[in-house]
Amino acid sequence: MDWQAFFLTFKLATMTTAILLAVCIPLAAWLVLGRARWLAVIEAAATLPLVLPPTVLGFFLLVLLGPRTVVGRGIAAVIGHPLAFSFDGLVVGSVIYSLPFALQPLVAGFSAIPTSLLDAARLLGASPARIVRTILVPLAKPSLIVAVVLSFLHTVGEFGVVLMLGGDIPGATRTLSILLYNQVENFDYAAAMRTAGLLIAFSLVALVLIYSRARAGLTPKGERSRA
Amino acid sequence: MPEPPVSEPGLEFEIDAHRGAFHLQVAGKFTAAWTVIFGPSGAGKSTLLHLLAGLGEGKLVRVKLEGRALNDSSRGFAVRPGKRQTGLVAQEPALFPHLPVADNVGYGLDAMERAQRVRRVEEMLALVGATELAGRRIQDLSGGQAQRVALARALAPAPALLLLDEPFSALDGPTSDALLERLQAWTPANRMQAVMATHDATDALALGAEVLLLEAGRKIAQGPATEVLAAERARLRNRLDGCKGRVL
Numbered sequence: 001m002d003w004q005a006f007f008l009t010f011k012l013a014t015m016t017t018a019i020l021l022a023v024c025i026p027l028a029a030w031l032v033l034g035r036a037r038w039l040a041v042i043e044a045a046a047t048l049p050l051v052l053p054p055t056v057l058g059f060f061l062l063v064l065l066g067p068r069t070v071v072g073r074g075i076a077a078v079i080g081h082p083l084a085f086s087f088d089g090l091v092v093g094s095v096i097y098s099l100p101f102a103l104q105p106l107v108a109g110f111s112a113i114p115t116s117l118l119d120a121a122r123l124l125g126a127s128p129a130r131i132v133r134t135i136l137v138p139l140a141k142p143s144l145i146v147a148v149v150l151s152f153l154h155t156v157g158e159f160g161v162v163l164m165l166g167g168d169i170p171g172a173t174r175t176l177s178i179l180l181y182n183q184v185e186n187f188d189y190a191a192a193m194r195t196a197g198l199l200i201a202f203s204l205v206a207l208v209l210i211y212s213r214a215r216a217g218l219t220p221k222g223e224r225s226r227a
Numbered sequence: 228m229p230e231p232p233v234s235e236p237g238l239e240f241e242i243d244a245h246r247g248a249f250h251l252q253v254a255g256k257f258t259a260a261w262t263v264i265f266g267p268s269g270a271g272k273s274t275l276l277h278l279l280a281g282l283g284e285g286k287l288v289r290v291k292l293e294g295r296a297l298n299d300s301s302r303g304f305a306v307r308p309g310k311r312q313t314g315l316v317a318q319e320p321a322l323f324p325h326l327p328v329a330d331n332v333g334y335g336l337d338a339m340e341r342a343q344r345v346r347r348v349e350e351m352l353a354l355v356g357a358t359e360l361a362g363r364r365i366q367d368l369s370g371g372q373a374q375r376v377a378l379a380r381a382l383a384p385a386p387a388l389l390l391l392d393e394p395f396s397a398l399d400g401p402t403s404d405a406l407l408e409r410l411q412a413w414t415p416a417n418r419m420q421a422v423m424a425t426h427d428a429t430d431a432l433a434l435g436a437e438v439l440l441l442e443a444g445r446k447i448a449q450g451p452a453t454e455v456l457a458a459e460r461a462r463l464r465n466r467l468d469g470c471k472g473r474v475l
Contacts (some may be wrong), residue, residue: 116321124335125309138325
């Protein structure tokens, strides 16, 4: 078993999820609370990774973050190495690739909170940041959990973006899904079975944990309990 | 240096707003400590209160409180809801369901230090007769209790203008009257002006307030409760008599 690939995948998914939460909570709040028409453009752009083939996304990122563009050269100058074919590059790619999976549940959860509560908070002098912290996030906790699980597991399962942007460097960009691809290419089906089994088991266990927690929170009346 | 603006007492407004097919077009000046907006449901009372609170927009929204402009849509000017010293108790109490009663009442006291905030919350709960509810969960409150807590929450930051939208609909008559009486005694010392929307004439009469009669988005009359309501009663009686003639 290639535990290096396992821990690399785990590290990538954890970092991606943490960054996505930090980005998507304020972004979702802005989309829900803001009234400007052009916010629809932002929401559409943020949903784009959902409909693009991962290879297309990976290809664009490879070009953008590579040494031939101003962006790529700028980043390389700041962090000391090009982002393409590095772990940091994979984090950037994963964040963009999984963005809709964190954003959409949060937007749905925040929009379900009655406007009257937001109006009450506003009238009592709460700033937008305080409304997010004290009203939106606590009341949309189930959506927050869904956002975490989906972005984590979606990152664990990504393949096209990693292959395009990261290549296959052991310890830096060889994730479980790339490992599996290599094993199948080498006709090592026994190893491929173990890797695939590990991916399935890991995702299943994570989902069962989340859903059992979510179900425990349901009272007979179907009300949400407060954890 | 320019002269500081002379402080004009009271609330002045000029509003022209559409909500679907409904058109609210009303202007007025409230100088009494208590003003009642009286009218049937659908007259535009809630819409008017929301616009006065700075929640929502209209074709023309001009609001001035104590000589200070809060809205002037012609200049694209609007003071945002939390900065208007305006409290609102909406028809539906809109308490924060994840916070206990005391935290709901203290929500608007963020800038206050802890000990002072605790004292203020106790004081407000005592004022609305809900001291024993401090530790309760919102889910465990009755409709009337929730309305008392919502009132305490709106009063806590000591607003200059308190807007009440049918605030005691879940309380029985005598309880509602007692609460109004207590509130009315409290307002002058706290320099608060109150505007209450209701479709219950007894509220208006009990307060002895100034009354604005609103119907289908238009101001029909404004004046002391006894006068405006007497005229309204005469009008309704005439209409009823007319009906009677037809039925018999």
